[in-house]
Amino acid sequence: MVRIQKQDFSVTEEIERVKRASKSIGGVVAFLGTARDISKGEEIVKLDFEHYPGMAEKKLQEIRERALTNFNIIEMGIVHRIGKIDSGDNIVLIVTAAQHRNDAFMACEWAIAELKRIAPIWKKETTRKGEVWVEEHP
Amino acid sequence: MVRIQKQDFSVTEEIERVKRASKSIGGVVAFLGTARDISKGEEIVKLDFEHYPGMAEKKLQEIRERALTNFNIIEMGIVHRIGKIDSGDNIVLIVTAAQHRNDAFMACEWAIAELKRIAPIWKKETTRKGEVWVEEHP
Amino acid sequence: MVKVKFFAMLKIKAGREEANLAAPGSISLEKFKDILKKDFPGIAEFIDRKSVMISVNQEFATKDTMIKDGDEVALLPPFSGG
């Protein structure tokens, strides 16, 4: 239910994977992070994501397990892409499924904030001025 | 960006439709309502949705316009299915897209609550005991 | 004539989807409800329920809404979409 991969993903397929967990699911919330074309006024040519293999997957798994413990949700899936990502493309997807929508919303919001906080993943932005490793979550 | 239809929809396609609005989109939130198999302890055989043609579409359009005015979002799409819906199938999808995720989450949560409040759409549940028009949002 | 539409549970209770009622000029929502209750005694108790909303020309009516010839009125039981 937790993956880091180079290739793109299908939101529909990821939601189906999560929905297979139970027929009691009544609400699914998905957060999809996509590559914006502008950052701090600079046009972004491309993004490059690097991760700490092993530890990054472990931290995503930890986020899923803590979410299943702390929120009234049935299942959670996380996919994060690495490597080169063009403007407009998918970066990350978090899917939460619950009997009732409020629980799914809360868990999804928490999970993306936690991912940004603890997952060892780094973004390099390439603009016309050059490349820079982003430090937006110090 | 707002539809009521009998046939199923693809979450991926609906998100792509919303994302086409701007390359500044950095966060997309989707709420997908699906047909649970159990309601108040009774196994649900199927659901049937009826709507007020014309007024229902108008109210969904109104929700989208108010969301675009009141939240810092770039686009919103809504699809609601009507007719017969089997357990596990998609019922409703609300997609919000923003530069920043918090705005997308807030607008999406507001929109589904508002849809339940003002959209003239009715659900009939068929269980082994018979059919009943649901009155969960009085 | 005023077209009246019935939905969901009220469609079953009224035994029909639509009706055409003669409206004497422009009348208040309250007066129109009285006509409805008389013409459809089977749903009279629902018409008085706070949870049953009424729309006029596809907008929610308030107690100040006036109903006139050519309007489309609908009886809306509690919504359950989403």
Place this chain on the structure above:
Amino acid sequence: MVKVKFFAMLKIKAGREEANLAAPGSISLEKFKDILKKDFPGIAEFIDRKSVMISVNQEFATKDTMIKDGDEVALLPPFSGG
């Protein structure tokens, strides 16, 4: 030997992805940082930054973490995933 891994900006600054350092028995994180700073003067200022985290065997280290032979240590600049 202790394997040290560098990521993102620190990989560029250190000019390498990995290094193997001899660790004298079991030493504290602070002592290990001193060794790192001596061996990699180019990133010494980053090692002291609060925003740069250190992991030991793929778990976040605290000031009580001890480092011993066979461990995998990583220098983690501020994350920017998601």
